[in-house]
Amino acid sequence: MSINLKRDEKFILLGIPFIFLLSVPLHFAYDFSGKLPIVGIFTPVNESIFEHLKLSFYPMLLWWFISFLILSKKQKISVPKWFNACVFSLISAPIIITALYYINTGAFGLHSLALDIFSLFFAVLIGQIIGLHIYKHKDANIYDLYTAISIIFVIILLFTFFTFCPPNYPIFISK
Template sequence: MKRLNLRNAVTRWHVIGVPVIIFIGVLMHFAFSFLGKPLFLAPFFPVNESVWEHLKMAFWPALLWWVIGYWALRGKASPSGRLWFTAAFFAVITPLWLIITFYYFYTSAFGIESAFIDAAIYILAVATGQAAGLWLYRRLPERRVLFFAGVFLLIALAAAFIWFTFDPPEVALFYDFRHRLYGIR
């Protein structure tokens, strides 16, 4: 019975997470400018219109959702921490990969840019990330090496988002073509 309750609680958490993550990400898109561009928030909110900066809209809310989820379900359903944070890595990396792949595919293949298509990609990517994380949580073996690799890579990604906000590499992924700048410069 406890296994069934855990399965239901975890599934419910991730289904609810899709619209929550999307909503928080959309708010983040506008929040940095709306709040007066405070420097201490720059690592967590998109600071320009580059693809990299828009990845923050998927990364930070999904990471936060998984961390909160572990603590919220811990008392009720006792999720495995090793499995949870291994799956969290995949739930967070999947939307980033999908956003980059689909954005560059459609803009390069068709020579267009569309806010509607970008929004659809974002929604699809977040939903797919949550589904991938849930699927892997249920099927991955509980291995220390996977846990440590997942946590290390999540920390590395978080550090990259912070670092590259202020000192981005000068490549297209980090370039805001509308304002002709990199990062928060």
């Protein structure tokens, strides 16, 4: 059985190793920057679960955006479909990371860096597959595009706000 993917669809899956590998230096970028607040917007500023969600979100957003710029020069890409798929990918990965963390620690009492790294990889993998599925199978219109862009901006605003004003809930507390 062979999987027949178009160039744009292959780009979505090619993002998996790029996104995962980009998350490694991002994990340490805030400390390496001398704790610059602008860097903290895009990278974890502490060891909380919430801050680590940035390790999937921003590399995925970057990959989807750069891929769009590259692909749109060479072929016709449906902008609404692309960014609609992007949003599904961006939302699913942090949900998966959070769920796996609380299943591992809460249900099984497991605290492991290896499990955390695997969770990130698994979330990126599943997120990109979900994005690919949405891109291939869901039509999107201009309203979907506006909704997708709005959701992306709201998530960025929430990441920024909660980085500097974290509420006192376990997901925001540094381990």
